[in-house]
Amino acid sequence: MGRHNLNHFKKVIYICEIYKEQRFYYxxxxxxxxxxxxxxxxxxxxxxxxxxxxxxxxxxxxxxQLPPHIVRQVQEINALIDLALDTKDKAWFKQLVKKRKKLIxx
Numbered sequence: 150m151g152r153h154n155l156n157h158f159k160k161v162i163y164i165c166e167i168y169k170e171q172r173f174y175y176x177x178x179x180x181x182x183x184x185x186x187x188x189x190x191x192x193x194x195x196x197x198x199x200x201x202x203x204x205x206x207x208x209x210x211x212x213x214q215l216p217p218h219i220v221r222q223v224q225e226i227n228a229l230i231d232l233a234l235d236t237k238d239k240a241w242f243k244q245l246v247k248k249r250k251k252l253i254x255x
Contacts, residue, residue, distance in 0.1 A: 159186055163200045163207045168216050176200075219252055226252070 164175040174197040175189035201207045215223070226249045233242040 161205065163192070163197050163205055164189060164210065165197055165207065166210045166212055166216075168212050168214070171216060173216065215253060223249055223252055 159178050159180050162177050162179060164177055166173045166175070172194065174192045174194055176192050176196075177189045178186040180186050197207070214220075226245055230242060230245045230249070233245055
């Protein structure tokens, strides 16, 4: 009995997510019936361009918000800001606010 090869049943799409000042590149596998297979895997810009030039399908997503990893960092900083306010640590509060502004581009 021959080996069953899943590569015959899936295709790869390369994704470029464009945020305000950053771009993130991923590869996403789909089964041929359109169901997503696994999670998007980060790739480099060089790999994305190489695959695009080779004729692989690509998707560009223009997103008018902060990238998810920045949102998580801002949420963590907001929690620390609350703690700094509770402890009345003005220096730490100012440091955290400055870091948050830098993250969100203000």
